């Protein structure tokens with residue numbers, strides 16, 4: 604199983620340790636080949652809002668040297684994992700900066716069909732609050748990239764570092780990791796047989812309609828045309 608993990612922090616903190624627990628459990632089901640990125644080290648730029656990715660193609664992004672290896676690893680993975688600690692009730696700024704850079708591959712622009720048979724996982728930890736909102740931000744990207752099914756783990760760690768997470772909570776995290784890993788491994792193995800998410804089918808149909816009338820962005824339109832999606836071909 605190929606896993607791409609994007610850490611919304613440079614720390615091997617509580618969030619990373621939750622993923623480490625999942626990774627160890629996944630290893631019981633399959634050989635795990637993991638590619639890991641840490642932000643902002645691996646992608647230290649804010650989106651400059653130049654629109655070049657949308658209108659000229661993603662390779663023209665001024666930060667393509669940092670975003671392209673991450674996008675490539677996402678496209679090659681079976682399981683895409685987005686991790687973030689809660690910062691100010693949302694994802695870390697560095698995670699949001701990556702999300703912004705990868706909007707070109709949202710369903711509303713140029714969804715990559717390789718995303719349609721992937722499984723997603725989000726993991727968030729907080730000292731006290733903000734888990735739901737942060738999880739939603741991470742899930743939005745996976746959903747709009749078109750992944751088939753997403754799992755989410757979220758914990759009120761009540762701590763600023765892993766060593767301080769109460770022992771009882773660490774046991775619960777490990778127990779959850781074991782349970783989730785079993786479900787994730789099954790989903791990855793059977794991804795093609797999983798039902799198509801209704802929201803994705805709805806979004807795809809709506810965007811195919813919009814792209815047929817698209818006279819504002821030839822790069823997006825060409826992408827949809829070249830997949831055959833504007834002449835009725837369906838990827839799922």
Ligand SMILES: Cc1cc2nc3c(=O)[nH]c(=O)nc-3n(C[C@H](O)[C@H](O)[C@H](O)COP(=O)(O)O)c2cc1C
Pocket residue numbers: 612614615616617618619688689690691692693728729730731732733760762763764765
């Ligand atoms: C800049 C910053 C902002 C934070 N904002 C919140 C917050 O809004 N709510 C909260 O309960 N904890 C907040 N925290 C605490 C972290 O979410 C919490 O300690 C988390 O488990 C850290 O994860 P890590 O060990 O993986 O870095 C914040 C921490 C930092 C450094």
